[in-house]
Amino acid sequence: MIGQDIIDRFTALLGPKGVTTNPDDIAPWVSDWRGRYHGAAAAILSPDSTRLISETVKLAAELGVPLVPQGGNTSMVGGATPPSDGSALILSLRRMNRIRSLSAQDNLAVCEAGVILSVLHDAAQAQGRRFPLSLGAKGSATIGGLISTNAGGTQVLRHGTMRALVDGLEAVLPDGSIFDGLDALKKDNRGYDIKQLLIGAEGTLGIVTAASLRLVPAIATRAVGWAGVDSPEQALHLLRLTEKTLGESVEGFEVIADDTLGFVLGHIPGTRSPIETRTPWHVLIEVDHADLADPGPGERLEGALAQAMEQGIVLDAAIAANEAQAEAFWRIRESLSESERAQGPALQYDISVPVAKMPAFMVEAAAAAEAAFPGTTASSFGHLGDGNVHFHVRAPKGTSDGPAWIAAQGQSINAFVHDAVVAAGGSISAEHGIGQMKRAELARLSSPARIAALRAIKTAFDPHGLFNPGKLIPLPEEG
Amino acid sequence: MIGQDIIDRFTALLGPKGVTTNPDDIAPWVSDWRGRYHGAAAAILSPDSTRLISETVKLAAELGVPLVPQGGNTSMVGGATPPSDGSALILSLRRMNRIRSLSAQDNLAVCEAGVILSVLHDAAQAQGRRFPLSLGAKGSATIGGLISTNAGGTQVLRHGTMRALVDGLEAVLPDGSIFDGLDALKKDNRGYDIKQLLIGAEGTLGIVTAASLRLVPAIATRAVGWAGVDSPEQALHLLRLTEKTLGESVEGFEVIADDTLGFVLGHIPGTRSPIETRTPWHVLIEVDHADLADPGPGERLEGALAQAMEQGIVLDAAIAANEAQAEAFWRIRESLSESERAQGPALQYDISVPVAKMPAFMVEAAAAAEAAFPGTTASSFGHLGDGNVHFHVRAPKGTSDGPAWIAAQGQSINAFVHDAVVAAGGSISAEHGIGQMKRAELARLSSPARIAALRAIKTAFDPHGLFNPGKLIPLPEEG
Structure with a gap:
């Protein structure tokens, strides 16, 4: 743990407002927001100007003190949690808020x-x-x-x-x-x-x-629609059709499996399916327009969906009649994670593959995971147009001790899913980054050229390893 | 100059088709396309697969031979010209053409x-x-x-x-x-x-x-318009208006001074001004649409220009009635460089500043340059919406020996223009890169932090300096 003499040096630089040492004040910032990673830090430094950050970094370099930069502490991969041995200080940016x-x-x-x-x-x-x-x-x-x-x-x-x-x-x-x-x-x-x-x-x-x-x-008008389709493949056809006819005004395109929708309808009071037909897959589409002179995104979305139904791509569709309905459609999407959690323990993956390969991946990887880990159920939802889905593997029904299941099965399932992603030419981190959670898997699944380049850049900028130690860059023993 | 023994090693790897040593065949590739930089190379290596390029690079590393990668050799800054001492070989990508x-x-x-x-x-x-x-x-x-x-x-x-x-x-x-x-x-x-x-x-x-x-x-329909305005400031107002009413369908927005337009009309047979009113500045606008269902970019552009005239932004305007006229409008823009060259020797700068500062820069920097270098005339044209203009300083009328004028005045004028760019928060290279031409100016005008970062990255990737030596990274003596 870093000693008082060092804290005093930073206090002399930043004043008492710039240094937090009360353990109660520090506590919320040394664990990640999902509660998976726990670190320790003798102090949080919070300079309030770029000049003072520069001075803080210079002093830390002089003293050999590693710094863990932190914003809202909402990392999904333990990226802002300090090391558990207390060897680093947190550098909070919260006072840089202008x-x-x-x-x-x-x-x-x-x-x-x-x-x-x-x-x-x-x-x-x-x-x-x-x-x-x-x-x-x-x-x-x-x-x-x-x-x-x-x-x-x-x-x-x-x-x-x-x-x-x-x-x-x-x-x-x-x-x-x-x-x-x-x-x-x-x-x-x-x-x-x-x-x-x-x-x-x-x-x-x-x-x-x-x-x-x-x-x-700002958005002047938006139209929100819901379409039922047979498969992710048809959802991709619908995406291509809307891109062609609606161009860049398509702002949201989210794919949801019917069973995942079922979780929401069962779990969140007051929700109902936007369409009457029961279809295996669903698509939520938002079309926006900033130009009030536009004839109306609603009409254009209606035209596109009608065309898609004629072509057999879409089985049933609905367009929100007003803003309240539009919000109800989106509420379903926004409740997916919460409803999934209510189904029991699950491993969640933030992955991407090339857009064209996504429909097959969604179906095949889920089936393969279920076959490899009997009793589990797997599904995915998310941003089809970005090639980025949230892929979930749920523990067998009746699993009561989630942490024990994850401890026993987590590493094998992680490796299985990540191998499938790499085989599809994808990325094991689409949105959340590497942090400490995916560091070893990054090492395992990257080419030596990529790892060497990451390390070379890190060493070039930060030869003493003082910025966010233990994050992103694979450790020496991680190959 | 690199010896035959080394050439033989590469020939053994790449075969005779992959190694060019005939001086006549090499000649076009050792000078830059403007004829300002002249280098020498004993051979051009042209592997035809990624694997062979990898092998070539490995052999070059083993032999300590620097490589100058080259595509079409159209660099504007001497970026693809080998060193004049013949110490490097050219690595041509021309057979990688699939x-x-x-x-x-x-x-x-x-x-x-x-x-x-x-x-x-x-x-x-x-x-x-x-x-x-x-x-x-x-x-x-x-x-x-x-x-x-x-x-x-x-x-x-x-x-x-x-x-x-x-x-x-x-x-x-x-x-x-x-x-x-x-x-x-x-x-x-x-x-x-x-x-x-x-x-x-x-x-x-x-x-x-x-x-x-x-x-x-692909573009389904396009509308091309020409607008006469009072100043670059008004041109920026027009840009903002078209962005608001036409959104992202605005594909081209080029600003041209009236005297520069005059050079084209005087020099290129068959050209005429698209508008009848003589205005100090001109704007060429293209609005495109990929969607055949669109009511028509022509109508929308007409509406935007009418609105701009009502608001006093535009003094006169014309819209190309057909594709031939549209091409005639663009031909003016595309003839600017040629017509400018016909006016006599000039120094040409590829610079950018923040878009909001561009109108003032175009007027003030030109006036300042003319005042600082009596007899010269300065003007600019180009992509206002990108904050990127081509800024030209022409030699005093009657200057017959261009190279002598550039030798005498070039460095001072360069420094003057670049200082003005930096003062406006801009970049001394908007499009063309640094190459060898702007290396010393990059060193003079960048913060030590930026130069240190460039050098650290270069050393991390290429510790022996074998890739495109003498380009981009300031030399040690350049600060």
């Missing part, structure tokens, strides 16, 4: 790392704009964390991941120098794109302190 | 590095698709070179630079290992984005051998 500027004219917001996603949403909305990335943890997740994990969400089909929305970046590098790349240039070919390297680096190369983020016009 | 696959369904083409851009255009068109990046050198420029320079062009406003169009990448790293990232995953968070690092790296970190490229629907 929106430095927001220009509707330029469609640009300059935000500090600690700005909470929903705060940015509201600020943009107030000026007739929208920051088009959203996810469940939006009330806690911060801009810095979203950038450092290249977060996704439900609007990636249309607007891309965080990577596509960051126009400029400011960060403090491991030697304390400030990388000043906030200028939002649409074209800039001055050598390697350091900004892209820092996005998704999980705080292992630099501490993101601020970013220039792209805004889009 | 389109491995092209799927209209998946909107994806997998191309080898040596595929010429216009060949890809034609292949996509044949399947009702389009690769939405185009530039003057499309008949020579290759996919590998376009990726390695993160090329731009006239469609960036809508579709982004090459970086936005590369979904997957295959490359050979300096140790000969193959980075296999061709799988086109829309979401993939497995650590640092090596693909993004290789894009725009000018062949200094890896040899791009193939890429998965994003296609879009």
